[in-house]
Amino acid sequence: MQPIAIETALEEAKLKPEDIDAYAYTRGPGMYGCLSCGSHAAGAMAAMWRKPIVGVHHMQAHALTPLLTEQTPPEFPFLNLLVSGGHTMLVLAVSEVKFVILAKSLDDSIGDAFDKTAKLLQIPWLPGIGPGASLEAYAAPHPTNTDLNTRVETLLSEIKPFKPSAAKQRAFSFAGLKTQVMKETQKRHPNLQLKGKLGISEVVQRAVGRRFQQAAVRQVEEKLRIVLDYLEKDSEGRKLLPAGEKVKALVASGGVASNQYLRTRLKLLMEERNPGQPIPVVFPPVALCTDNAAMIAWAGILKLRRQGGLGDAYGQLLKPKWSMEAIEQDEKAGQEGEEDVPPAEVTVVRV
The missing domain is CATH 3.30.420.40 (ATPase, nucleotide binding domain)
Incomplete structure (x- = not known):
């Protein structure tokens, strides 16, 4: 992910990096290069600011919008x-x-x-x-x-x-x-x-x-x-x-x-x-039918709620091929291996 995209998003939202409660990224499915770009950017920011991070299933995010x-x-x-x-x-x-x-x-x-x-x-x-x-x-x-x-x-x-x-x-x-x-x-x-x-x-x-x-x-x-x-x-x-x-x-x-x-x-x-x-x-609104960051953030918020505010472990493997039917089991497996990532208090603004 280009730094200019992150900078532009923060400027438009009138936020500073330290204002972000948690970071969500697309863990899969998708092209490995694209997934890697997003996960590395999210991981770096989460680690820098000691914030929780969660990996999200792309199609699950569409479904829950x-x-x-x-x-x-x-x-x-x-x-x-x-x-x-x-x-x-x-x-x-x-x-x-x-x-x-x-x-x-x-x-x-x-x-x-x-x-x-x-x-x-x-x-x-x-x-x-x-x-x-x-x-x-x-x-x-x-x-x-x-x-x-x-x-x-x-x-x-x-x-x-x-x-x-x-x-x-x-x-x-x-x-x-x-x-x-x-x-x-x-x-x-x-x-x-x-x-x-x-x-x-x-x-x-x-x-x-x-x-x-x-x-x-x-x-x-x-x-x-x-x-x-x-x-x-x-x-x-x-x-x-x-x-x-x-x-x-x-x-x-x-x-x-x-x-x-x-x-x-x-x-x-x-x-x-x-x-x-x-x-x-x-x-969903037409603007949120196509791929968008809001749906990933929202799916991340729901996941944080399910996990009591605890984020995923850092460095989770990406899943370019990931069936929706495996989400429930994968999430349970992920919770069993969680690191001590700070819990998040997330503010939600309904679109």
């Missing part, structure tokens, strides 16, 4: 849809540390599929946002160009909905969607070199992009139905919930959870599934 951001936080057990550039999972959150993975991707993540499809379609990056969010913008009707919208609708009438992958399975698959995007685009531009920088008309970009987004989100809806049925009707699935308990909320988190089309479809699905008493659907 609504416990900080919502005026009425979701109650456990809740179902967590984790959709990002690196992961696509449906996870049952039984507690702050107990998670059961119910569905994950067999190949690409949904965020990666959005990004790669945007590049295949040569959709230009719009100001301030990346390729996946630019595809979302192109998939929506143009706000002012009615002639363009009419031509897009005409082309859409010729493009059949893309076929789903991993049908009826408790698993995601998005690789096949990219293949369908490529074939549909080349059908409209037979001589097109898809790796080129120019050549795809905006009408094709918008129409094929919309078909892709519809298919990707439809798959999320289908897997959500399968998982909810599994928890409500399957004998094995019911055993995952405490006796008499039901899923109390659906939490969508990760970068793709900022997609407004996905948000709308998830709300409609829950309303259609339980008319009159839909399962609440919770989304």
Whole structure:
């Protein structure tokens, strides 16, 4: 981590290093080089100021963000849809540390599929946002160009909905969607070199992009139905919930959870599934859907509370591959080997 990033964060927060109660860092999963950078910076500051330090699971932090951001936080057990550039999972959150993975991707993540499809379609990056969010913008009707919208609708009438992958399975698959995007685009531009920088008309970009987004989100809806049925009707699935308990909320988190089309479809699905008493659907603020420091800090605060204010041992090994289902056991193992790190009195500011 660059010192300028730390200095800027302290200046914007109007804090001095000695004002910090404790330090949290991402212990995993992720790329080792990135994890190492953050852990070394946090460890050095914690040691210098004799403050507690805690290692946090990246996806756990995404899942627990609504416990900080919502005026009425979701109650456990809740179902967590984790959709990002690196992961696509449906996870049952039984507690702050107990998670059961119910569905994950067999190949690409949904965020990666959005990004790669945007590049295949040569959709230009719009100001301030990346390729996946630019595809979302192109998939929506143009706000002012009615002639363009009419031509897009005409082309859409010729493009059949893309076929789903991993049908009826408790698993995601998005690789096949990219293949369908490529074939549909080349059908409209037979001589097109898809790796080129120019050549795809905006009408094709918008129409094929919309078909892709519809298919990707439809798959999320289908897997959500399968998982909810599994928890409500399957004998094995019911055993995952405490006796008499039901899923109390659906939490969508990760970068793709900022997609407004996905948000709308998830709300409609829950309303259609339980008319009159839909399962609440919770989304963190858009700014906190993508990777951010606030979610790591919050997960660190919760961990400090569970550990009575005691931090982790210094120099814990990083975990580039770390299943959410191992968090509870790893935390217990870590507590057994704790060093004498000063307890923290942490002040929380709800976002």
